Amino acid sequence: MSASDLTSLGIAGQRALLANRKASAVELVEAHFREIENNRHLNVFITEMRDEAFSRAKASDERIAAGNALPLDGIAIAVKDNYCTRGVRTTAGSNILGNFVPPYESTVTRKLLDAGAVIVGKTNMDEFAMGSSTESSHFGPTINPAGVRAGLENIAPGGSSGGSAAAVAANMAAGALGSDTGGSIRQPAGFCGVVGFKPTYGVCSRWGIVAYGSSLDQAGVFTRSVADAATLMDVISGEDKKDTTSYPRDDYGFASALGEPAGKLRIGFAKEVIEAGSTAETDTVWAAARALADKMGAEIVEVSIPSFKYSLPAYYIIALSEASSNLARYDGVRYGYRASGAKDITDMYEKTRAEGFGAEVKRRIMLGTFTLSAGYYDAYYLKAQKVRNKIRGEFEAAFQLCDVLFMPTTPTAAFAIGSHSSDPVEMYLEDVFTVPVNMAGLPAISVPVTKSVNGLPLGLQIVGPQFADTTVMRAAAAVEMAVPAL
Ligand code: GLN
Numbered sequence: 185m186s187a188s189d190l191t192s193l194g195i196a197g198q199r200a201l202l203a204n205r206k207a208s209a210v211e212l213v214e215a216h217f218r219e220i221e222n223n224r225h226l227n228v229f230i231t232e233m234r235d236e237a238f239s240r241a242k243a244s245d246e247r248i249a250a251g252n253a254l255p256l257d258g259i260a261i262a263v264k265d266n267y268c269t270r271g272v273r274t275t276a277g278s279n280i281l282g283n284f285v286p287p288y289e290s291t292v293t294r295k296l297l298d299a300g301a302v303i304v305g306k307t308n309m310d311e312f313a314m315g316s317s318t319e320s321s322h323f324g325p326t327i328n329p330a331g332v333r334a335g336l337e338n339i340a341p342g343g344s345s346g347g348s349a350a351a352v353a354a355n356m357a358a359g360a361l362g363s364d365t366g367g368s369i370r371q372p373a374g375f376c377g378v379v380g381f382k383p384t385y386g387v388c389s390r391w392g393i394v395a396y397g398s399s400l401d402q403a404g405v406f407t408r409s410v411a412d413a414a415t416l417m418d419v420i421s422g423e424d425k426k427d428t429t430s431y432p433r434d435d436y437g438f439a440s441a442l443g444e445p446a447g448k449l450r451i452g453f454a455k456e457v458i459e460a461g462s463t464a465e466t467d468t469v470w471a472a473a474r475a476l477a478d479k480m481g482a483e484i485v486e487v488s489i490p491s492f493k494y495s496l497p498a499y500y501i502i503a504l505s506e507a508s509s510n511l512a513r514y515d516g517v518r519y520g521y522r523a524s525g526a527k528d529i530t531d532m533y534e535k536t537r538a539e540g541f542g543a544e545v546k547r548r549i550m551l552g553t554f555t556l557s558a559g560y561y562d563a564y565y566l567k568a569q570k571v572r573n574k575i576r577g578e579f580e581a582a583f584q585l586c587d588v589l590f591m592p593t594t595p596t597a598a599f600a601i602g603s604h605s606s607d608p609v610e611m612y613l614e615d616v617f618t619v620p621v622n623m624a625g626l627p628a629i630s631v632p633v634t635k636s637v638n639g640l641p642l643g644l645q646i647v648g649p650q651f652a653d654t655t656v657m658r659a660a661a662a663v664e665m666a667v668p669a670l
Contacts, residue, residue: 187215191355195412197318198358202248202258206207207556209244209258213237213302219356226327230307230352231263233275240302244665247300254300256419262357264348265306266313266394267293267403272530276394277311277344278322280540282519284485290392291360291424292403299419304357309346311369311542312511313396316614317344317604318508320544325601329354330377334639342594342614344370345406352406360406361648365397366499367618369404370630371621374643376592377632379660380406381413383653385625386431389424395510397503398429400622416440417653424445431567431651441654446662451477452487452586460492461595461616470593471643472670476644477519477590479666487589493619494571500612501568502623503557508552518590547608576624583649588659593643597636617645627653629660633667 185201190212201207217234237260244257263269267274268286289297296303310320317340318326326346330353341350343360347371350362362369364382369407373380376442381404388403395401405416417438424430458470477484514629516522516536523535541549555564567662582589595616604611621628627650630643644663 209241257300262360263353292390310344313344342375344368375598377641391426397506498568498571499619502554596639
């Protein structure tokens, strides 16, 4: 089997080869590094982990030979560079953490390693996960492999987890970790034509993930199939005593749920979501969504989420308020970069933060500090929290009538690098369909279902009630099966 055949298989196919001794873990890792080398111009990785990967693959082969294989032995995984990895530089896409080497391992990456996974590298991302294109990365933007495939130059992969989505789309890894505060897994998955799953807030531990908006941040995965996403979720989910917001449950049974009959699904279409923004691409996705629901023999239910349109502004108050507080810790004293030539400690703080953070991060710290300030706290932050509660309640009411909601992942297909960078609000509008889900803490997945007129992938977003993560997964598997019949 050729290297590209091996890497195109996905997790399930690669596990079968390993189990039947048709390929070794070292061969698989070699094949993935060939793709990584062939695609360096896409700027997908901030740090490649070649040596670690090969020594872990050798250990996987020994376990397989001894009949003690772990669930992810020999499986190449790319990790977003905001997961702290012990002894391996973790930058969060920022200059301020440019030389930060964590002395500890995040819970989610620890779980992957304990399951035998082979981490191939740390992927590019928007600085501190703030953005929708990877353009705010200190390490330069990533190029979308789906754009290259469609014959288009310099298309953004989405963000903030753009590097992870691109790694999976270009077969540089069989799966990848992302984090999703307002869409950072689903939007790049949509743009790159892969599956991206964000679980219910609390299903995965956030311990050791560089914090952005702590009440919204959640770990999740990129894969090329729904079944592969379930396999990874079974490994990374579960309670963690080090994260008090992780939910006290260990066995979600993602993969086994896919084996159960889905039953007749009630699929909700919300009128306010349809009204939230109509573009050529959303029209295409809505049409595909209806056709897929029909193919699946589902019942279509009209529901209402009246405050949907207030999600975006409220999100950009809550996320930025939390970010301004979370990012106060980067002061040149304890982590990463410290500016030289300061005349006193205040000067050192100021210079370090001025030189260490990029423009988008500075904008957000200033906005977040403003919305938390004494005179404005009630008018902005408190008001946004009230909107958040209302949205949560409206989703809950909608889920009395349906099992899952269908909606587009993004308002447009992937855009050209540079086309959205002059106007931050234009970039924020990219998140119109994804942020409401984080505001309500719900599980959601993006599955590639159709293409734009330019041949770029378009994702369908499937959203479920809190902790109905396996329902979302099952619906996604049914969608995936129905797509070729469209
Ligand atoms: N684009 C959104 C933001 O910039 C979401 C990012 C994310 O989910 N990390 O806040």
